[in-house]
Amino acid sequence: MSTRVMRVVVGGLALVVAAGCASMGGKKMTAEEAIDARKALMKEQGAAWKNVQDKTKAGQITALVPDAEKLVSTSKEIPKLFPEGSLDPQKSNAKPEIWQKRAEFDAAAKNLETWSVKLRDTAKTGNAEQTQAVVKDFGRQACGTCHQPFRVPPKQP
Numbered sequence: 112m113s114t115r116v117m118r119v120v121v122g123g124l125a126l127v128v129a130a131g132c133a134s135m136g137g138k139k140m141t142a143e144e145a146i147d148a149r150k151a152l153m154k155e156q157g158a159a160w161k162n163v164q165d166k167t168k169a170g171q172i173t174a175l176v177p178d179a180e181k182l183v184s185t186s187k188e189i190p191k192l193f194p195e196g197s198l199d200p201q202k203s204n205a206k207p208e209i210w211q212k213r214a215e216f217d218a219a220a221k222n223l224e225t226w227s228v229k230l231r232d233t234a235k236t237g238n239a240e241q242t243q244a245v246v247k248d249f250g251r252q253a254c255g256t257c258h259q260p261f262r263v264p265p266k267q268p
């Protein structure tokens with residue numbers, strides 16, 4: 112049931128009602144809350160993805176299952192953390208294209224879910240070779256296909 116996200120448009124207000132998300136209390140997130148929440152979620156994804164790569168290198172294949180599972184669940188949270196009107200170039204690297212091509216953005220989140228499920232299920236078998244093959248393409252295919260069109264590239268230090 113947690114995968115079911117319903118969009119209800121009431122009097123011009125788009126409320127994103129997510130089953131199992133009691134913390135939102137039915138209120139609409141402010142732009143600032145959404146930006147903070149999605150940056151925190153992306154950081155968690157960054158950490159999980161680093162764990163996946165480290166464990167793959169170390170040959171700890173089944174040990175990366177929880178990290179892949181983490182990405183399965185975070186991927187489902189992505190769409191609701193980008194509500195309409197949460198564009199703020201001062202605080203956020205989200206591009207306006209997210210809201211211009213909403214269906215493509217949501218599909219990119221779904222694509223991450225599909226890849227994460229594939230990574231998790233492959234890692235569960237303990238097969239190092241097959242897991243490495245998924246990991247090899249994951250960064251580009253699962254993360255990059257959304258970052259490339261929809262995120263302002265981070266400045267190089």
Ligand code: HEC
Nearest residue numbers: 150153154156157160203204205219220223254257261262
């Ligand atoms: C559906 C689109 C999408 C997918 C898939 C996605 N990201 Fe992101 N990511 C974004 C957007 C948009 C931002 C910029 C958010 C902002 O600044 O408001 C971002 C920002 C980030 C950041 C910077 C967070 C910060 O501190 O500001 C990290 C790290 C990150 N993503 C990691 C990942 C990793 C790792 C994956 C794959 C496992 C991934 N992302 C998949 C859209 C996506």
